Amino acid sequence: MSEFPASQLIASTILPSQLSLPDVSAYTSKAFGSKTNPHQREAEIESYQWFDSYGIHTGTKRQRFFESGFGLMTAMCYPDCNFARFRITMDLFDDMTDGGALDTVDGMKRAVDVTMKSLREPDSPPPKFKVAATVQHCYNRMRQDGNPAMLRRFVDALDFYTQACFQQKVNRSTDTIPTMEEYIQLRRDTSAMKIGFGGFFTSANGLDRRFAKFHLEAILEYTLDLDLPDQVADHPLVTELALAGNDILTWSNDIYSFPIEFARGDTHNLVCVAMHHNSLDLAGAIDFVNQLTRKRLDEYVEIKANLPSFGSGLDEQLARYLEGIEYCVQGFIDWTFLTPRYFGAEAAQVKETGVVNIIAPITLDTPVTIEA
DSSP: OOOOOOOOHHHHHHOOOOEEEEHHHHHHTTTOOOOOTTTTTHHHHHHHHHHHHOOOOOHHHHHHHHHHHHHHHHHHHOOTOHHHHHHHHHHHOOOOOTTTTTTHHHHHHHHHHHHHHHHSSTOOOOOOSSHHHHHHHHHHHHHTTOOHHHHHHHHHHHHHHHHHHHHHHHHTTOOOOOOEEEHHHHHHSSTTTOSSSTTOOOOOTTGGGGSSSSSIIHHHHHHHOOOHHHEEEHHHHHHHHHHHHHHHHHHHHHHHHHHHHTTTTTOSSHHHHHHHHHHHHHHHHHHHHHHHHHHHHHHHHHHHTTTTOOOOOOOHHHHHHHHHHHHHHHHHHHTTTTTTHHHHGGGHHHHHHHHEEEOOOOOOOOOOOOOO
16 A cells, blocks of 8 residues: 555645744643652663664664653653653653654554554564564563553553554545544544553654553553552543543643644644634644643543542542643653654743744655564
8 A cells, every 4th residue: 555645734734934832831730740750760771772672763763762752751751650660661652653654554554463463462472573572572571560450451452542543544544634523532542641652653643642541541550550440440530530631631742743743744633633624724723722721621620629439548549540640641741842852952942932933844764564
């Protein structure tokens, strides 16, 4: 199958030379706390050595990966995790396909199938597809001390995530822009809060699309050594809080990642969806998404205030779980301006001024061959 065509939305959109961005952290930080895991530097050294052993990135791409600061991101999102589990979590954030390396539907389908097979048959030999091999290795380490419910949620959520990422690729292959409702659901599944990985099946989106609901449902339980029973984890209000945290993180990321994604030809972004379906210009779409994010934060705060009691012990675990969600959301938003991933060397200046220069189109990387 041929590579994905250029989006008609991109071809028909005239962008300004600069874009004003809202300060999402200014209002989320009033509800969410932030801190950094003290094990970051020690774990980062070991994790990068482990990642290098698979030979996934070389040359300038390897350098760009290490300079992105995924170790700091993990530390800001999981500040209370002990060293051993923090190491595994950091390894799970290893990045693979930034820049469109899996930019064919067939390539994506093979990647999904190989990766899920490696988790459903975790004792089988490592697959040749290196990213799947790293995920299988991390999962097997988690099996040594993770509880069965968490491990089940991990695999189920990864399955949802990979299937949603595949649908995202199909949409792009046909230049399909989903409706607002369709996009919000798809975005929940393609963010790595759905999986807790640092973006291995997303094209230009990278980390953004890998850090959502799953990360809150399974990885967060693992990092905090929680054992939430289904009646708590699946309670409608608890589920809605996880979804709200996911939405706040991913929608704010859609705002901040828009310039780099648009330059890479990627329209899987709520800003693009708002422009298309609401007939908004870019500034209007940015404001629309920002207001949605504010409203979602208000909903999170209200739902949290109305949670029922699940009994002694469980209430304490749930409080830690929700605090973990909040650290994750706030940590990722703040990390956006501490990495060159989105704004290059101008990240600190963009944070200070709220103004970003729109960049020229970027050439994507050479596609990756997927072998089982």
